[in-house]
Structure formats: structure tokens, C-alpha cells
Amino acid sequence: MQKKISVIGLGKLGASMVAAIASRGFEVIGVDVNQKSVDAVNAGREPVQETNLEKYISENQERIRATMSHEEAILNSDLSFVIVPTPSDEKGSFSLQYAAWAFKEIGKALAKKNAYHLVVLTSTVLPGATRFGLLPILEKESGKKCGEDFGLCYSPEFIALGSVIRDFLNPDFTLVGEFDVRSGSELEEFYSEVMFGNAPCKRMSLENAELTKISVNTFVTTKITFANMLADLCERIPGGNVDVVTDALGSDSRIGRKYLTGALGYGGPCFPRDNVALSYMARTLNSCADIAETTDRVNRSMADTITEKLRPIIQKGKTVAILGLAYKPSSHVVEESQGVYLGKTLSEAGARVVAYDPLANESANAELNGKIVILDSAKKCLAQADIVLITTADDEFKQLLTNDFVVDGKEVTVYDFWRILKEELSGKEKVNYIPIGCGTNDERQSQFLKELWGNEANI
Numbered sequence: 211m212q213k214k215i216s217v218i219g220l221g222k223l224g225a226s227m228v229a230a231i232a233s234r235g236f237e238v239i240g241v242d243v244n245q246k247s248v249d250a251v252n253a254g255r256e257p258v259q260e261t262n263l264e265k266y267i268s269e270n271q272e273r274i275r276a277t278m279s280h281e282e283a284i285l286n287s288d289l290s291f292v293i294v295p296t297p298s299d300e301k302g303s304f305s306l307q308y309a310a311w312a313f314k315e316i317g318k319a320l321a322k323k324n325a326y327h328l329v330v331l332t333s334t335v336l337p338g339a340t341r342f343g344l345l346p347i348l349e350k351e352s353g354k355k356c357g358e359d360f361g362l363c364y365s366p367e368f369i370a371l372g373s374v375i376r377d378f379l380n381p382d383f384t385l386v387g388e389f390d391v392r393s394g395s396e397l398e399e400f401y402s403e404v405m406f407g408n409a410p411c412k413r414m415s416l417e418n419a420e421l422t423k424i425s426v427n428t429f430v431t432t433k434i435t436f437a438n439m440l441a442d443l444c445e446r447i448p449g450g451n452v453d454v455v456t457d458a459l460g461s462d463s464r465i466g467r468k469y470l471t472g473a474l475g476y477g478g479p480c481f482p483r484d485n486v487a488l489s490y491m492a493r494t495l496n497s498c499a500d501i502a503e504t505t506d507r508v509n510r511s512m513a514d515t516i517t518e519k520l521r522p523i524i525q526k527g528k529t530v531a532i533l534g535l536a537y538k539p540s541s542h543v544v545e546e547s548q549g550v551y552l553g554k555t556l557s558e559a560g561a562r563v564v565a566y567d568p569l570a571n572e573s574a575n576a577e578l579n580g581k582i583v584i585l586d587s588a589k590k591c592l593a594q595a596d597i598v599l600i601t602t603a604d605d606e607f608k609q610l611l612t613n614d615f616v617v618d619g620k621e622v623t624v625y626d627f628w629r630i631l632k633e634e635l636s637g638k639e640k641v642n643y644i645p646i647g648c649g650t651n652d653e654r655q656s657q658f659l660k661e662l663w664g665n666e667a668n669i
């Protein structure tokens with residue numbers, strides 16, 4: 211008989227999982243402590259903004275329902291995913307506060323259930339949290355034993371906001387941390403029925419899975435930061451071009467091309483906090499995660515470094531326009547976004563800053579609290595700008611033309627972090643175009659290298 215599924219937490223991940231699992235023919239019950247989210251799902255609407263979520267929920271509505279009762283969900287399902295927030299705390303760790311509350315409710319419901327039930331924690335946690343932080347709550351509240359009366363797995367998803375449903379259904383691999391073989395086998399079987407393709411299922415202990423999850427993000431951010439380091443080096447050599455270098459570098463199968471584009475730092479709700487948490491965990495275990503700490507430090511200093519670079523020109527009271535406030539294109543999320551950080555540091559340095567984002571104006575406004583002027587179009591920003599920073603590779607910015615930048619014959623300096631307007635703006639009159647990661651003063655840089663190597667070779 212087909213399993214019935216419940217998902218505890220109807221946020222960006224949980225609601226998307228409900229919709230994705232229901233689209234594969236399963237009955238799914240969603241649980242949230244927020245009445246509005248529950249009502250939205252029951253009305254066939256998306257409780258949070260995410261690509262295709264509303265469409266998937268409404269198309270699969272006959273198999274989806276939502277409730278505020280954990281008990282109702284547990285008693286009417288066989289397998290529960292728990293995907294509640296695990297916010298960073300002041301130590302840099304992930305708080306178990308919400309997960310503990312959810313596990314308490316699940317435990318109370320398990321006490322009333324005779325059949326075996328599999329509990330799967332999907333929220334991001336650090337090694338040991340599932341077994342030593344949360345499992346005791348389940349056993350205490352239910353009065354039952356894990357491995358006998360119920361099963362337990364830690365199984366995070368590897369998704370990006372903006373493509374959560376697609377990523378969930380088409381994973382590179384599934385990660386299953388298992389309390390025991392039965393728990394892992396049940397979850398692996400479920401994934402094989404839900405996911406498309408034949409992605410390998412990596413099964414391991416709870417702790418190894420917890421470490422693997424956080425390692426994926428911290429490794430990827432290290433790769434991004436490495437590419438940013440190369441971009442800075444490329445700017446200092448004649449004819450330097452970071453795209454040429456990373457393209458070749460990424461062709462090596464040991465390295466790979468993904469996330470190897472020199473530009474701005476990373477942001478968003480996951481990447482920045484995961485390095486901090488890994489560093490915390492390492493310190494706590496008397497190990498040291500120097501690489502994670504350095505990646506985090508370098509990434510957090512990017513806005514300051516850029517502001518220092520611009521300081522000589524912004525002191526003259528010029529207006530800086532920032533195009534891109536979300537942490538990535540086509541997103542409304544501004545958490546830890548480089549565009550927002552630049553807005554703050556530049557305005558603190560005395561610049562007049564105007565900015566625009568196709569989707570994130572409202573959330574950026576709330577975050578920046580009047581520190582900069584947010585306008586409702588890129589062209590309005592450009593009309594006022596002496597200096598332009600293009601901080602995301604948004605499709606809308608790729609359509610901009612030279613004439614949009616040169617307004618009333620005024621000169622403009624454009625820093626293009628993603629080099630999206632290289633063809634359009636390079637060599638244009640009145641435009642001082644600076645593609646980040648590219649050598650911009652071949653003569654001076656050649657002279658520098660001539661002196662370095664001439665002296666070295668004793669010429």
C-alpha cells in the first residue's frame with residue numbers, strides 16, 4: 211500500500227515538498243503553526259512565494275490538505291518530514307528551538323499510535339543534533355523506542371530558492387542519515403518512488419549525514435571565494451580575464467565549472483550562515499575549520515573592500531547607482547545580499563546611493579530603512595548616476611543599452627561585477643566601463659611585470 215506522507219513546516223522548503231510529493235501521486239498532509247499558511251494550502255494557494263508552487267498546489271489539491279494539528283498529521287500518515295526553521299544563534303550554531311517543539315508534538319502523537327512511523331528531519335542541523343538533541347524528546351514524549359516503535363532519519367534536501375520543486379524532484383543524489391537499517395531502507399524506497407532519474411542514495415550514520423549537508427554549502431562557497439580571488443588577480447595582470455581562466459580551470463574534471471565565476475560574494479539565507487556554523491562546530495570539537503573561517507571573513511569583507519576602492523571618487527559627492535539588491539537574480543530575498551551591504555557601506559562612506567531591483571525593492575527598503583533611495587526602474591537610477599554598480603546578472607539589466615547609461619552627455623563609470631554588458635559598453639564614449647575580473651590598465655600592469663621579471667632575470 212502506498213505510504214501517506216506528512217510535512218511539518220509549510221515554509222519555502224516544506225510547502226514545496228508537499229506540492230512536489232503530491233505531484234507524484236502521494237497523499238500529503240502539511241502542518242504549520244501559522245493559520246494563514248494552513249488556510250492558504252487548503253485553499254489551493256501558495257503559503258510562500260516560490261517558483262511554480264501555486265501551480266503544483268492547485269493542480270494536486272485533491273491529494274493535499276493542511277492542518278495545525280501535529281497529532282492529526284501523525285495519526286494519518288506513515289512518514290513525516292520535519293522542515294521547520296533552525297535559525298542561527300549568537301554562538302553561530304543552529305538553534306533547535308523550533309525543531310524541539312515540533313518533535314515534542316510528534317512524540318505526543320506517537321504515544322497514541324500503534325503502527326510504526328518514520329520521522330525524517332530535513333532542517334539543517336549540526337552533527338549530533340538529531341541523535342542527541344532531538345531523538346530523546348521523541349522517546350520521552352512517546353514513551354516508545356526508536357528502532358522498534360518508530361524510525362528516524364536525517365535527510366536534508368539540496369535545493370536553491372527559486373527552483374525548490376525542480377531541485378527536490380531531480381537531485382544529484384539523495385542523502386540519508388539513518389538511525390538504523392530499517393529507517394534508511396524505508397526512506398530510500400520512498401525517494402526512489404518520488405524522485406525522477408536514478409540519483410544515487412548515499413546512506414550513512416546520522417552524524418555523517420549532518421556533516422555532509424553542511425560540507426556541501428561550505429565547499430561551494432569556498433569555490434566561489436576562490437573564483438573571486440582569481441578575479442582580483444586577473445585585474446592586476448595585462449589582458450587578465452577571469453572568465454578565460456575559470457573556464458579552462460573548470461574544464462578539469464576534478465574541479466568543474468559550476469560556482470566558479472569570479473564576481474561578487476555569496477549571500478542568501480543558507481551559504482553565509484553555514485560557514486559560521488561549521489567553524490563553531492569545529493572549535494567546539496577542538497578541531498579547526500580555518501578554510502571555512504577564511505571563506506567567511508573574505509566574503510564578509512567584500513562590500514568594505516569595494517567601498518574602499520571607490521572612496522576617492524565618492525568623496526566628491528557623486529551619486530552611486532546599485533542595480534541588483536536581491537542576493538541573486540530573479541529573487542525577492544535580500545538576506546545577506548551583497549547589493550544591500552554595498553548600499554549600507556557606500557552610504558556610510560558618504561555617497562548618495564540610489565538603487566533598483568526587479569523583485570526585491572520592497573524587502574530591500576525594509577532592510578535598508580531609508581539609508582539609500584530605492585527607485586522603481588533601472589533607467590531612473592541611471593539618469594542620476596555618476597557611478598553604476600551592476601551587482602546581479604539579472605536578465606533585465608542585460609537588456610540595458612549605452613544610451614541608458616549616458617544621459618544628457620554626462621560621463622559615467624560602470625563597475626560590472628558579472629560582465630553582462632561587456633559587448634555593449636566596452637570602448638563607448640562617455641562610459642568608463644570596468645568589467646570586474648579583467649585587467650584594465652595593460653600598460654601600467656605590463657610595466658610592473660617588466661620591472662619584476664626584468665630585475666629577477668637581471669636584464
Ligand SMILES: NC(=O)c1ccc[n+]([C@@H]2O[C@H](COP(=O)([O-])OP(=O)(O)OC[C@H]3O[C@@H](n4cnc5c(N)ncnc54)[C@H](O)[C@@H]3O)[C@@H](O)[C@H]2O)c1
Pocket residue numbers: 218219220221222223224241242243244247258293294295296308309311312332333334335367369370371479480
Ligand atoms: N531556504 C533555503 O534555501 C534552505 C535550503 C536548505 C535548507 N534549508 C533549511 O530548511 C529549514 C527550513 O527552511 P525554510 O526556508 O523552509 O524556513 P521557513 O522559515 O520558510 O519555513 C518554516 C515554516 O515552519 C513553520 N514552523 C515553525 N515551527 C513549527 C512547528 N513546530 N510545527 C509546524 N510548523 C512550524 C513556520 O511557521 C514556517 O512556516 C531550515 O533548517 C533551513 O536551514 C533551507
